[in-house]
Amino acid sequence: MMNNVIDIRDLVVVRGGREVLPGLTLEVAAGVTGLLGPSGCGKSTMLRSVVGVQRVRSGTVEVLGLPAGDRRLRDRVGYVTQDVSVYDDLSVAENLRFFARVLGVKGDEVDEAIAAVDLTDRRDQVVGSLSGGQRSRASLAVALLGDPDVLVLDEPTVGLDPVLRRDLWRLFHRLADRGKAVLVSSHVMDEADRCDRLLLMREGRIIADGTPAEIRGSAPDIEAAFLRIVEAAA
């Protein structure tokens, strides 16, 4: 029985001459894991390393027991980049059909993915003419294609209204209930309570790791807890 889906050991990543991840060790199991931290702390860098698109200096990253980025992982890991990575000049359905073809996934999954992010009434609209939140949902839908075992989502809920955000977090939990590992980054601290497990990151290090309740402790909210931990370390 394998319980660690993602296994990061001593990961060092240098970007632009700076050590962004100075030696990260971390395990992630199935369930919804939130990666929270201030802007520039290295969240995207870590997620890119898990997907295997980040050049790393040293250390290892394993996903489902294989080295990150391995050919055999490419249809088992769904990835949403921080920038909306769909084609502006194609409709939602055309985008999904294209990525489905690349993944070798059947056409009927396209409609399911569109429905899962609640874009059915926009399916034939060109992505460039959608609102920011709708576009990021189109991007999220692509990651759902092929029913991947691991979902790596870089700030997928930015710019969404509260109702949609709740719906998406429900979707993440439905996926987790089916045994998937969902790794979601956010710099909005109030999303913390929606995770099964929470990782707080600061300057490339994990400064807290636990359930939201454990991390909050006696603090009124996660944001206050984050500040407390930072001050205690100073």
Add this chain to the structure above:
Amino acid sequence: MSPRVTLAVAGRVLTQVRRDHRTLAMLLVLPCLLMSLLWWMFEDLPGDAFDGFGPALLAIFPFTVMFLVTSVTTLRERGSGTLERLLSMPMGKLDFLLGYALAFGLLAAVQSALAVTVSVGLLGLDVNGPVWLLGVVAVVDAVLGTALGLLVSAFADTEFQAVQFMPAFVIPQLLLCGLFVPRDALPSLLSAVSDVLPLSYAVDAMQELVGAANQASVWRDVGVVLGFAVAGLALGAATLRRRTA
């Protein structure tokens, strides 16, 4: 490499171009208009200067247009995160490049068919070799433009920079390809340089078709141009990195 993915990329690129009417017009109509303009320029002059310049331009237009369109389109893809996403999926780098080459090669075939039809049918360009071979040469030129466009997109960070490769990459080839001064009449150094530039062979092939029409020498030139295109695609594949800084 998988034909499924290559075709998916090609189909997607074609859908995008179809949606972009201005680019479509530039690809298909502009070469015809420019050939007509050239014909008109020489209209009142004695002799058949159009027959002298026409074939070279039939080689140059598909090359230039495809170079420009491809370098900007792929650069956009590199910048927008879609390339990063695709490279995290089961997509070979060659699938990506060949998909683009296939889509733009197809567009080039239509473009050349139109430009050749207008030039030969309407404007009276005299061709001694078979007209279809003129089309083949034009398509190969376009594929060359696509391959080099893909390659230079790796060395540009913005669309603005990509467009600047135009004067740096294309215009020297234009000057040395034999359009202005026959290649064997160039100073020996320049003649040697023109021998290693792909557009020279493209123009040679076109001029051969209009002139002596020795098919073997046309095919040899086509082979050289294709060789450059394949080398461009291979180098382009090498510049596509799954892992980036």
